Amino acid sequence: MKANQMTSTLTISHLTKAFGGVKALSDVSLHVAAGERVALLGHNGAGKSTLMKIILGLIPSDSGEISICGTAPGEAAARAKVAYLPENATFHSALTGLEQITYYLRLRGEDTSGAMALLDKVGLGHAAKRRIGTYSKGMRQRVGLAQTLIGHPSLLVLDEPTSGLDPVSRRDFYELLDALAADGAAILLSSHALTEVEARTDRLLILSGGRMVATGSLPELRREAALPVSMHITAINGYDTDILATWPNAIRVGKELRLDCAQEDKLATLARIASFKGKVADIDVIPPSLEDIYGHFSRRDGQ
């Protein structure tokens, strides 16, 4: 933790933002270290995009502090170090992919001869000289991705980066991210899907109703949520009443009996089920799913 903060690329403390009296973010604190891949999860309206826009300096915060490599968001020095991929990236339809990337290279003061290589890197080399108006949604998203690779950014802010990408492109995308992180870039990406980001990020942040409700790696969040394990027992014909007698809370679903138990009781429960040898045909132990864990943290107040 301390080591992280020493090399922290992005540090946010006690950030608050309201739109006309409605709190969009309350007391949000987070940090992203150099080389770290952090996923920001939350429902629509949880405050993900607002948080990102504040980090980018597109909208001001009401209170709290933000530091990007020691500079304030929106300052020229900060903008030179931050790359952004908006949700559903759009570009002028009359420009070709090559012209668009060349423009972005010029704005960052980079050599424009690298434009083709960037487009090749995201698999758009073949379409570089076609108008963006003729591109599919996934291709536009890849133009957006190509421009985030310009000039070794220290921090990448990616809003739903894989929306519109097919599974193969997603895998390629995460490989690009891994390479960037290995080079020392800090990455903050938002997503709806926990299943997608869990294997490809170092840490998860869950926003709900403008509050940071959970932070940590997936095993940490799993422990903290302490959701029950589900045991699915298939009894040998006729013996299910014996099992129901032992666990009156079990629910019958089709031929199965379903039983929830706390994490710490898991082994003891299994041992008792094992004692029904000759009466139990099969047993499945189902740990809480990623969506269950996510749902546990992101459940909004009053729901």
Place this chain on the structure above:
Amino acid sequence: MIARIFATAITEAHIARRNRWVLIAVVLMVVFSLVLSAVGSAPSGGLGADRLSITVASLTSLSVYLVPLVALLMSFDAVAGDVERGTLPLLLTYPVARWEVLAGKLVAHTGILIIALVTGYGAAALVALVSDPEAAAGLGALWRLTWTSTLLGATFLGIGYALSSLARRASGAAGLAIGLWLGLVVLYDLALLAAVVADNGGTFTTQVFPAALLANPADAFRLFNLTASQATAAASGIGAAAASITLWQSLLSVLLWPLIALGLATLAFRKVEA
């Protein structure tokens, strides 16, 4: 800074070329200029002026309408279009200042306007020079018309950017631009003329009217060109009251207006939220 302005200018030039704005502007200017020079050839002998000077006087009246229109057509989409397409937030996360973005668009659009003006006026001038050996005497007036038209165009480009920023929607910006064009270029003069007629030589005609003419960039442009070529009475129809405005006053208005318009555009663009 210069590199970033030119980066935007090059991109805008690509867009304008693809969207046929270059072609439309050039064709409009050439067609109208040639038509005017053909029509304007008839009375040239009677006024005792060379053919090119007559053509320039006609082109001045044309440009008062056409140059603001072309400039507004090119600029109304400049900011509102980016807002609607959703391309603005990404652009504003780049290390580029908002005024640099506007300056880049201005460089590109002014460049296109200059191409259109030079080909249009050039075609008309060529016709005059070929048909009248004395026409070279009007080259000074032609040069004056060209650079003042460029400044008039820059003024309306700036006004167009300001409207585009205020409207935030391309359709709204287009409506505002057409309304403003009608107001400043057509209705303004009609209203002034009506007031002058009603006033019948009173204080309005002597005090307010000259100031009102100078306050309008299109009127200032016309006055400057006609005063400079001593053709005020012949071509403007505005009458003696306009003659009380000296050359430096209309020149000052022509020079100041682009700066005012760009200042307004920058202020309006700064208020656009990403």
